[in-house]
Amino acid sequence: MTQLIAPPLILLLLVLLAASSLRILREYERGVVFQLGRFWRVKGPGLVILIPGIQQMVRIDLRVVTLDVPSQDVISRDNVTLKVNAVLYFKVIDPERAVIQVEHYLAATSQLAQTTLRAVLGKHTLDEMLSERERLNLDLQKILDSQTDAWGIKVTNVEIKHVDLNDSMIRAIARQAEAERERRAKVIHAEGELQASEKLAQAAQILAREPQALQLRYLETLTVIAADKNSTIVFPLPLDIVGPLLDVLRKRPSPEA
Secondary structure (H helix, E strand, O other): OHHHHHHHHHHHHHHHHHHHHEEEEOOOEEEEEEEOOEEEEEEOOEEEEOOOOOEEEEEEEOOOEEEEEEEEEEEOOOOOEEEEEEEEEEEEOOHHHHHHOOOOHHHHHHHHHHHHHHHHHOOOOHHHHHHOHHHHHHHHHHHHHHHHHHHOEEEEEEEEEEEEOOHHHHHHHHHHHHHHHHHHHHHHHHHHHHHHHHHHHHHHHHHHHOHHHHHHHHHHHHHHHHHOOOOOOOOOOOHHHHHHHHHHHHHOOOOOO
């Protein structure tokens, strides 16, 4: 009876042993294998055979990980309090270091991203955060990539998602934008007045050099006045017409003489 039970039991033990020693890794996975607690090698993808009780394996995903950085309270360089959140893209490029050099590389990268976000944005003003996001994203990516390099992690991109302001700051920015628009309108009006005065000065110089042009302008003015339905018409007389008449009147002798 014992002989009949022994072969199935041995077969079952062999199946369990084989199941515990075989691992299948996908194309984007690698296995960091330890032998008696010491690093042995990185295996995969495909079928990996382990020695039960002697070798252990840690799976590492090599795909790009999208990590959401929670909103952080940031005080800008111009003392404005705001909340900023971001999204971080990174991937493991060295599975050995990602397992040996840091515990739980996902949590470590998340905490590092939060502290770096507060530190970097605190060195910039609110206007820079709103208008120079591309440069800030690049600065964050370079800093995080240099710090996670020792963990075998490559930070590929960092994007600032939202910059949340309180209501008072939103009203202040709106007033600032309105003042800026008024300033631009006044500057444009002043530039228009300057150009008009320059053109009038040029026209006056041309009329001074060409008396005929002044006469034509006089006739044109009379035409414009005559076109209007006015009960009273005032005719402007140029000085070159009135001047000779006044000279003749001065030269005539008085009747008493």
